[in-house]
Amino acid sequence: MRLQKWHGFSLWLVTLGFLQITSGAYVGINIGTDVSDLPSASDIVTILKANRITHVRLYDADARMLKALSNSGIDVIVSVTNEEVLGIGESPSTAAAWINKNVAAYLPSTNITYIAVGSEVLTSVPNVGQVLVPAMNYLRKALVAADLNFQVKVSAPQSMDLIPKSFPPSTAAFNSSWNSIIYQLLQFLKNTGSSYMLNAYPYYGFSEGNGIFPLEYSLFQPLPAVKQIVDPNTLFHYDSMFDAMVDATYYSIEAMNFSGIPVMVTETGWPSSGGSNEPDATTEHALAFNKNLISRVLNGTGPPSQPDKTINTYIYELFNEDKRSGPVSEKNWGLFFTNGTAVYPLILNTSDRITANSTGEFCVAKADADTDKLQDGLNWACGPGQANCSAIQQGQPCYEPNTVVNHASYAYNDYYQRMHSSGGTCDFQGTAMLTTADQSTGSCIFTGSSNTSSGGLTPSLAPSNPQSGSFSVVPLSRLQLLLWVICLALV
Ligand SMILES: *[C@@H]1O[C@H](CO)[C@@H](O)[C@H](O)[C@H]1NC(C)=O
Ligand SMILES: *[C@@H]1O[C@H](CO)[C@@H](O)[C@H](O)[C@H]1NC(C)=O
Ligand SMILES: *[C@@H]1O[C@H](CO)[C@@H](O)[C@H](O)[C@H]1NC(C)=O
């Protein structure tokens, strides 16, 4: 057999793990569907589950997706499309019908927690801006009438472009041409205990910043001592542009005399490839951004001015959307190809992965299954399925007998033991079956075997290449600092 075919895979395991840690902060993902070979709704949910994704945002209220997400344990933001905002904003009965069809019909089995009204309405369809808050109000009233307002909140994602000058954060303010709408929006959010939804893209802040901001700052990497980013008014240090953008939003809200409205980031990300005029869209940067973003968010702290506010965040996005128009980068924001393979190996702190209960059953390959299908299943289990396949590498305890059936059995079972409690099945295109017979032999211990000392269910980890955290903090001269801060303040 050709081990090489998937050997690479196991070294490039994706270990997302959009889990919620004790802080309560979470990282979710956006699901754009401008994809020519979009997987079926149930396959999408399989990919979400295999990667422990716990929160998703849809750009519409697609019936198949909402159905497939039922009883999945995944929290869902559904969206009113920009095209629908006008009709809803002009008619309470249209709003009520929308709630009945797209929300009430799926609760409680599909855990819809938010309705996102439009996508960056004020900046992308300004002529609809006047009815944005009325639309939100009508939807809210319909939720109240359906007695769903305690489960489902209403908000509206906005572009960072509403804040013309976001650095220094302490002086940031919304563009005053939208003052009255933003005032109504904030009042709605405040009255309903809902979050401000922010789309924040350090990628654009960096690539359009003409070199003013260091790349490290955009990628959550340590900053050289001479380039610490400091708000001259508050003297807060900003470790990342992401933090500065979120804080700029908090200060802008404060400048409107509102407080106590949490900011949730409904979109952020980094494209992994772009055209010849988009040199910053690389796999390396996309990986660094998303990996560091996840640990930043899961650390549970807020931006400098709001240290106790978690920054719940949705990564843009699940799939590369090949059908999107615009520059090449537009098609390359995804973490996954549609076959479920990761575009790049995103690594995450997997400290509190689900550890499955042993069922006393083992999932093994059928000896008479088609070899190509077994090979596909093996590739999938060791790749997107995140099975720990190290024991079937050459020289390892379960490598012999070196057959596809043997290796697939090990991989299928490892996948199954980790995933069955969250919906993983023992099927693999019909090439797998359950058995109560422990498959362990000698030093080859199958996951879930009662002979495994520590349960054998430790989560799979991708090899990590942590960036060097060893930069020394050289005291910064006041002048250097001031010059740098002034430069930034002039942006
Ligand atoms: C639905 O989501 C909310 C918010 O995350 C959570 O508190 C609740 O437990 C979820 N409900 C179910 C049934 O998963
Ligand atoms: C504010 O928004 C208006 C309307 O879109 C625009 O014309 C103006 O340039 C913006 N102001 C700033 C400072 O960006
Ligand atoms: C916020 O309150 C201050 C002080 O009361 C007032 O001067 C300012 O105009 C208010 N700003 C807005 C946007 O209402």
Ligand SMILES: *[C@@H]1O[C@H](CO)[C@@H](O)[C@H](O)[C@H]1NC(C)=O
């Ligand atoms: C969390 O992230 C912030 C912002 O990068 C950082 O200042 C803080 O030290 C981190 N906290 C922990 C506990 O890692």
Ligand SMILES: *[C@@H]1O[C@H](CO)[C@@H](O)[C@H](O)[C@H]1NC(C)=O
């Ligand atoms: C999945 O799709 C990508 C992109 O089309 C391709 O490079 C990759 O080889 C595919 N993986 C598998 C396991 O088919």
Ligand SMILES: *[C@@H]1O[C@H](CO)[C@@H](O)[C@H](O)[C@H]1NC(C)=O
């Ligand atoms: C993972 O997170 C836990 C706390 O949730 C922390 O103690 C641990 O140091 C983190 N590990 C890494 C590699 O960041």
Ligand SMILES: *[C@@H]1O[C@H](CO)[C@@H](O)[C@H](O)[C@H]1NC(C)=O
């Ligand atoms: C494991 O089994 C115990 C006892 O049967 C049960 O309470 C627990 O919820 C199970 N855990 C998971 C992750 O399935």
Ligand SMILES: *[C@@H]1O[C@H](CO)[C@@H](O)[C@H](O)[C@H]1NC(C)=O
């Ligand atoms: C567990 O290990 C012991 C000794 O190593 C062996 O005698 C026993 O048969 C094993 N049990 C199973 C279920 O493999």
Ligand SMILES: *[C@@H]1O[C@H](CO)[C@@H](O)[C@H](O)[C@H]1NC(C)=O
């Ligand atoms: C993968 O399995 C091997 C044993 O086969 C074990 O030594 C290693 O710790 C496991 N890796 C993880 C991340 O669980």
